[in-house]
Amino acid sequence: MNCQGFKKINKGFGMPLNAVLTTGWPAISNGEMSALELHEKAESSGKNYRDALLAQIDPAKDILNLETTFRRRPSGYGPINQIVSNLVDQKEIIRCQVDAFAFAFLKNAKNFDTLMAIDSESLQRVKVQLEKWNNALYALTEFERLGKPLKEPWHSLEHTYLALRAIVGRASTRDERRALVVLLITGPASSNNIKDDLRLNYSLSKRVMGAMIKTGALEYREKTSHYAIRQDAIPVVLLLVRELMGLDMLAMLDAIKEHSYG
Known part of the structure; x- marks a missing residue:
């Protein structure tokens, strides 16, 4: 069959x-x-x-x-x-x-x-959100490629993009890149989750997450002691994960539309 x-x-x-x-x-x-x-x-x-x-x-x-x-x-x-x-x-x-x-x-x-x-x-609802993310990625790509200023509603992404790119764009930041993939696919994670997923020691996992928190791309949820990607920074993470690691989550998400049975 x-x-x-x-x-x-x-x-x-x-x-x-x-x-x-x-x-x-x-x-x-x-x-x-x-x-x-x-x-x-x-x-x-x-x-x-x-x-x-x-x-x-x-x-x-x-x-x-x-x-x-x-x-x-x-x-x-x-x-x-x-x-x-x-x-x-x-x-x-x-x-x-x-x-x-x-x-x-x-x-x-x-x-x-x-x-x-x-x-x-x-x-x-996801289709609507997918279109918004695609538009944001296009704007960020044009900003990176041509230096076109980001306009509303994406202007606020400029600082986050530049700050996060400055960290994960380095060849030595493999752990930081992998941490972004973990947060993108499996969602909010504790320092212990990051430590186990990436096989880091605990202090290194804290340092990795702390550095990315300062970029504005991540948030720390006190109630659950979890790190999470900020909703407004999702396009920034999607673009950097795609360009630096070859993982195109929007393409995977787009493919869901062809396999809906509900």
Whole structure:
């Protein structure tokens, strides 16, 4: 069976697990739990994992921040594979909020679009955001190539772009570049997350993140002790990751539009 035929079968089947795409890594409110917390609670329950997981889930509420269940190290794809594989065969629709960049990466690396139907309303919102990001990248590219001043609504990106480029543009800043990729694909991360993902010592991970905080590209979220890319600086990070590391996340994101079943 070819891939096209397989996708048609999935579309007709009506996958019960829906991916609700988000952008900007929204914080979780008090009393809510991320997908990672649901997974960890099920694992530590001493009961059958599937039973413990399903007992926590209310089909009327979205599962939040699915992207938190995969990191390069130490667990890799284990947690996200475990939680998704135990939800794909449910009779009721279960909605999982997941960052659009994470889903685009998972689609490309692990064919997650064959397991989860993309929620159509959230896809439309991402399409609108994608156009804004593409426009911002074009403006930044013209600024870099021709020195054209950035106009509104991108004028505020000029300082951030120059400051971050001055750091990650150096050949010696491999760790800083890799940290940006981690934050872009797997979302907000603690110093320990960065240390584990990049195999750095703790003090070096703090130094790497501290330097990039000063550029205005990153923020530190006191409540969770996580570093995150500032929403308004996402185009800057997208451009530098593409030009310096060859990772075109907007191209991956654009490809999602061709594989929506929701």
